[in-house]
Amino acid sequence: MDLTTDYLGLRLRNPLVASASPLSQSVAGVQRLADAGIGAVVLPSLFEEQLRREADRDARLAEAGTDSFAESLSYLPPTADVEAGSSQYLSLLSRAVAAVDVPVIASLNGVTAAGWADHATAMQDAGAAAIELNIYYLPGDPEVSGREVEQRHLDILARVKSVVSVPVAVKLSPYFSSTGAVARRLAESGADGLVLFNRFMQPDIDPERLAVTSGVQLSSRAEARMPRSWIALLRERVTASLAATTGVEDAGDVAAYLLAGADVVMTASALLRHGPQHTGVLLAGLTDWMNRKGFTSVDQARGLLSVPCTSDGSAYERAGYLAAIQQATIRYGS
Structure with missing residues (x-):
């Protein structure tokens, strides 16, 4: 059985990827995931707020002067281990890369384009196989237009792509006026992959x-319907790799995402619930499903139920909506 798959131009031993979670915040955790059979690991994000805090601290220390360096440290608020700065993050990244034989993907989480380039370059130099841009931005200001939100994503992508040669994926939210259009613009602007969706x-x-x-709150299986629908719609419409995330609990969920057209299936909640060893359960279940359906490789199943590019995607979604209403009427109607 051939489970190998391509994601972001990387060759993975299987399509199961551990998305960012507390399981990958240490070298030992990354090793446990790799030993369990995972295809690749995404490290927890380095947050823009951490980088700002680090920069502010350095500026304060510089203003204080070398004579008061030690004393000035006591004026800074304590920082938890999970909020360590870029130097600790890069150390984790380089040690994790050296410890395992699967791709380790670094993650940057922020909302502005400023200051990302240097850190993306440092991640590449530390051995990251790829960089995932986790653009966590839900505009709370009603004066911010949809076009501004979309442009922010494009600006961040352009800034990072201009300084690194490793693949770059963008983790998107589903909350755009036209998610498909944003996905296409990002792919056309150089995104090597799209991760659908952020929670x-x-x-x-x-x-x-x-x-x-x-x-x-850990994700539930019901949450998989939205990303699965969009992956099915985008499979033949964008050139970027497609990563599914959210709502994975068992091998059936993995198979459904592959049939929709996902190149890889990411999971964190299932591994947090059941431990890294659940990777083996998912892969064994996937292999069993492929045997039962007559597939000898993941590529044979991938995109089998995606929406053809010649079809009307809007009509596809509308038909699904109408079918759901009809079923609900039959089941719950008087």
């Missing part, structure tokens, strides 16, 4: 505590 961790309100709360 926004919006705050919520606790009515008992009268407080705003925040937290992370």
Whole structure:
């Protein structure tokens, strides 16, 4: 059975990729994922806010002068290990690359184009097989137009692509007025891959505590429908690699994403729930499914149920909507 696949021009031993999570925030964690059989690993993101904090700290230290260096450190707020700066991140990256024989992908998370180039170059120099741009931006200002939001993504991509030679993927949110158009513009502007989709961790309100709360909820299988639909629509319409993420729990979810047209299937929630060893369960289940369906390679299954480029994508989505309404009427109608 041939599970090998291509993603971002990289040859992977299988289409299963560990997306950024606490499992990959240490060399030991990356090793456990690789030993479990994962095809590639995405490190947790280096955040723009961390880089700003680091730059502000350096500026304050420079202003204080060398004589007060030690004392000035006490004026800075403590920083948790998970918020370590770029030097710690690059150390993790280089050590992880040396420790495993699968591609290690670095991740940058931010919302502006400023300051990304140097850090992307440093990631490449540290051995990153590729860079994932996790552009986590949900505009809260009603004066910001959709065109401005789209241009921000293009500017960040252009800035990073101008200084690195390794592949660059963009992790998108689904919240655009025309997601397909944004995807095509990014691919035409040099994005080697698109990761669909980012999950926004919006705050919520606790009515008992009268407080705003925040937290992370692991994804559910139901959330896979949106990225799967867009991957099926984009498969024959963009040149960039397509990575699926969100809603992966078992091998059936992996197979469904491949049939839609995903080059790789990323997962974090399933591995956090069940541990890195769940990788083997997913791969064994995928192999069993391929045997039952008569596929001898992942390539034979990939995109089998994608939307042909000659079809009307809008009509495809509309037909799915109408079919769902009809089924709901039959099932729940009086």
